[in-house]
Amino acid sequence: MSQTKTQARMPPVPTRLRQIALVASDLERAAHLLTTVIGTEVIYRDPLVEQWGLRNILVPIGGDVIEVVSPFMPDTxxxxxxxxxxxxxxxxxxxTEDAAARRDYVQSNKLAKVIFNHESEDFVCIQYHPKGIKGGIIPELDSHSFSPTNxxxxxxxxxxxxxxxPLTTYPKYAAGMKRHSALHLLSATCRLAPGDADVEGAARQWEDVFGVVRGRREGESGFVNAGLGFVAGVRGESGGLVEVxxxxxxNVALCGILERAERMGVLGGDGAVEMLGVRWKFVLFEEEDVKSRL
Structure with a gap:
């Protein structure tokens, strides 16, 4: 029986945190919360996710995206x-720039299990099983093809x-992204499983498996636009996404978000917003930050 030959270590490459997906029991309530508090809008509902028993919404944070999925069928x-x-x-x-090459490397070295793989002329989409991957969340690594228009x-x-x-609808959803260009996805934080305090090991694993370079701080993965931090597991608490x-x-826009959060009853005493099972930290984005980030 032939065996897949292992590949030499693939170095980390520039990678972007393009989308964070949440799950919610009430999709329309989630849409109302996000669009009202943040002041963004729903730019797409993907009919294709219904094949997995889900419905979804996508809202822009500048050029990046928050997705919310909600099941309408059992056993998802x-x-x-x-x-x-x-x-x-x-x-x-x-x-990333070449998700297919990274997939081949991951599979040949048995670093993670691919659970969904789709390739088209325009993009490659690959989801990995979260088992064995620190962070308690499903990782997906995609890439778009280089072209004269992209x-x-x-x-x-x-x-x-x-x-x-679809690519034919790009002008429409890009316009929606640009309407909210004052918003910037800066970070996400994942809590490790109970009893696991190896945050640097988590960042090292995401570098080795997905090619995301380690950040400047311990237990952080550094994307070109944002950071992914890891915090130690807590007894009695599941691992997974805890903060965005x-x-x-x-300052006017920032104060508006916090005022709307207070009216909606989701503003905490420390100034953070609690929505959809996640803590949201909104901060002032200075002019020098705008020049240095996507």
């Missing part, structure tokens, strides 16, 4: 997560993104 992964821990994190979706898919802030619809950080241009 999202439904089991809801039953286990309620609304909360579901997936971290990353963008010469720098990773570096261009409002570049096409397959989750937001969003930068907001302008």
């Amino acid at each position: 992964t999202a439904g089991r997560l809801l039953s286990k821990r309620g609304d909360g994190g579901y997936m971290v979706i990353m963008q 010469p720098t898919p990773l570096q261009t802030r409002f570049s096409p993104w397959h989750a937001c619809g 950080g969003v930068g907001v241009e302008g």
Whole structure:
């Protein structure tokens, strides 16, 4: 029987945190919360996810995306997560330059199990099983093809993104992204499983498996646009996404978000917002930050 030959270590490469997916029991309530508090909008509902018993919404944070999925059929992964821990994190979706090459490397070295693989002329989409991957969340690593109309898919802030619809609809959803260009996805934080305090090991694993370079701080993965931090597991608490950080241009816009959060009853005493099982940290995004990030 032939065996897949292992490959030499594949070095880390520039990678973008393009999308964070949450799971919620009430999709329309989730849409109302996100659009009202953050002041964003729903730019797409993907009919294709219905084949997995899900419905979804996608809202832009500048050129990046927050997705919410909600099951309408029994026996779905999202439904089991809801039953286990309620609304909360579901997936971290990353963008690299060559997701297929990374998949081949991961499989040949048995670093993670591929659970979904789709390739088209425009993009490659690969989901990995979360078992054995620190962070308690489903990782997905995708890439878009280079083309004359999309010469720098990773570096261009409002570049096409397959989750937001077919390429023919790009002008429509890109306009939606640009309407919310004052918002910037800055960070996500995942808690490890109970008893696991090896946050640096988590960052090292995401570098070795998915090619995300380690960040400047211990237990952090560094994307070109954001950071993914890991915190130690807590007894009695499931691992998974616990916080999302969003930068907001302008003090007036930031105060507006916090005021709307207070009216909706989701503003905590420490200034953080609690929505959909996740803590949201909104911070002022300074002019020098705008120049240095996507």
